[in-house]
Amino acid sequence: MSPRNGRPNVPVTIDGQDVKAFEGESILELARRVGVPIPTLCHLEGLSIHGGCRLCLVDTGDHKLKPACATEVTAELDVTTTNAEIREHRRRIVELLFAEGNHICAFCVSSGSCELQDLATEHHVDHIHYELGYERHDVDASHPKYVLDRDRCVLCTRCVRVCDEVEGAHVWDVAMRGNEARIVAGMDIPWGESSACTWCGKCVVVCPTGALSFKGRATGEMRHDPELVAFLARARDEGEWIDRRAEA
Amino acid sequence: MAEPNVRARKAGADGEGHPSGDDRFELIDKALKRARFSQDQLIEILHVAQDVFGYLSPDLLVYIGRALKLPPSRVYGVATFYHLFTFEEPGDHSCTICTGTACFVKGADDIVLALSREHSVAAGQTTADGRFTLTTARCLGSCGLAPVAVIDGEVRGHLDAEAAVAAVAANLAASANGDDGAATEPEPERIAEPAGVAGEGN
Ligand code: FES
Ligand code: FES
Numbered sequence: 279m280s281p282r283n284g285r286p287n288v289p290v291t292i293d294g295q296d297v298k299a300f301e302g303e304s305i306l307e308l309a310r311r312v313g314v315p316i317p318t319l320c321h322l323e324g325l326s327i328h329g330g331c332r333l334c335l336v337d338t339g340d341h342k343l344k345p346a347c348a349t350e351v352t353a354e355l356d357v358t359t360t361n362a363e364i365r366e367h368r369r370r371i372v373e374l375l376f377a378e379g380n381h382i383c384a385f386c387v388s389s390g391s392c393e394l395q396d397l398a399t400e401h402h403v404d405h406i407h408y409e410l411g412y413e414r415h416d417v418d419a420s421h422p423k424y425v426l427d428r429d430r431c432v433l434c435t436r437c438v439r440v441c442d443e444v445e446g447a448h449v450w451d452v453a454m455r456g457n458e459a460r461i462v463a464g465m466d467i468p469w470g471e472s473s474a475c476t477w478c479g480k481c482v483v484v485c486p487t488g489a490l491s492f493k494g495r496a497t498g499e500m501r502h503d504p505e506l507v508a509f510l511a512r513a514r515d516e517g518e519w520i521d522r523r524a525e526a
Numbered sequence: 527m528a529e530p531n532v533r534a535r536k537a538g539a540d541g542e543g544h545p546s547g548d549d550r551f552e553l554i555d556k557a558l559k560r561a562r563f564s565q566d567q568l569i570e571i572l573h574v575a576q577d578v579f580g581y582l583s584p585d586l587l588v589y590i591g592r593a594l595k596l597p598p599s600r601v602y603g604v605a606t607f608y609h610l611f612t613f614e615e616p617g618d619h620s621c622t623i624c625t626g627t628a629c630f631v632k633g634a635d636d637i638v639l640a641l642s643r644e645h646s647v648a649a650g651q652t653t654a655d656g657r658f659t660l661t662t663a664r665c666l667g668s669c670g671l672a673p674v675a676v677i678d679g680e681v682r683g684h685l686d687a688e689a690a691v692a693a694v695a696a697n698l699a700a701s702a703n704g705d706d707g708a709a710t711e712p713e714p715e716r717i718a719e720p721a722g723v724a725g726e727g728n
Binding site: 463 | 583587588597598599600601602603607713
């Protein structure tokens with residue numbers, strides 16, 4: 279979140295509550311500031327906006343659904359962050375994500391530290407109505423320290439963005455399209471052979487699922503730390519190195 | 527004086543030759559200059575590169591990425607997003623079958639199946655002998671002629687499995703009969719095509 283000048287002065291209604299937003303603020307930023315929860319997946323504070331997962335859909339009047347993370351507030355906007363329709367959409371999105379990959383929590387390193395798992399619990403996804411797409415992709419275990427399991431990837435592109443925008447190495451990108459879309463290192467080379475990779479591990483800590491993990495972790499042992507990026511952004515932009523552990 | 531690189535003799539119109547030793551890169555350089563090395567022009571450049579080389583090799587992608595100051599994964603990601611780009615050397619002959627909505631409804635799948643059976647090759651691949659490449663594309667923009675295929679660069683409409691197989695076989699036979707090397711100039715033989723290929727000139 280970039281520092282804002284002046285006072286918030288854009289009048290917005292969010293779930294019936296009258297609030298003031300900053301000029302250029304996204305609906306998501308505003309909601310978080312005033313304590314209204316909106317689920318997200320691809321969004322991560324400190325990175326650019328992707329707007330790809332659509333879990334943050336909110337109603338901005340006239341039954342228009344917009345991604346809260348990628349929509350700027352406008353004066354007199356009347357936002358509804360949850361209703362039956364929105365919840366149903368979100369539940370379906372989560373279900374589709376589950377259908378696409380290998381999201382069998384009982385066998386996953388990230389079980390217990392997985393944003394997809396949390397979303398499924400929150401949206402009562404207890405079974406999948408769609409044909410399962412798993413298994414489609416391969417596992418890249420060529421890196422000495424990390425593993426990429428592409429069938430657990432939800433293509434949020436956090437890893438792509440953190441590597442490009444924070445680390446500056448741009449090892450990752452998304453290749454192919456549709457069902458074949460996958461994260462690739464360089465020109466689809468084994469990760470361990472990438473000379474651009476600095477082994478910093480930021481892609482691993484921001485991954486919302488078990489797609490990227492530290493090598494050698496057993497089921498449920500992986501812990502991600504996506505808030506690291508917001509900390510880095512604050513350190514870089516505002517010169518504030520706040521001890522996150524002391525704060526927590 | 528240094529020995530001129532033998533491989534540099536492909537297109538060397540201005541005599542100098544490209545430092546890579548392959549003068550086809552001069553055409554890429556020209557396109558890059560025309561685009562003022564703008565990163566937004568990546569797709570345009572990829573088109574030129576594919577035209578010039580027939581396919582996009584990893585080296586070529588690296589070369590373009592460097593010129594435009596783009597990371598390799600980005601170039602690769604953009605290139606692989608589009609159906610029109612190929613990454614392996616194409617066979618001497620090719621058939622691209624449209625599997626867009628109109629063609630799909632009119633039985634494009636049967637054509638794909640028939641050709642892949644006939645030549646034991648999956649869509650998107652080249653036969654082991656390098657003679658034939660089978661590909662599919664989503665809507666070639668000639669839906670009125672559905673089902674449509676492009677066989678060795680020629681658009682054929684109102685096809686069915688039999689006609690497509692026959693047309694491909696004819697082209698393959700034509701270049702096999704001629705002395706080898708004739709594969710790139712089958713024009714004269716192509717007149718003798720099976721009558722089953724209707725719909726041209728619509
Ligand atoms: S969080 Fe808004 S689209 Fe993913
Ligand atoms: S669907 Fe085949 S040309 Fe349009």
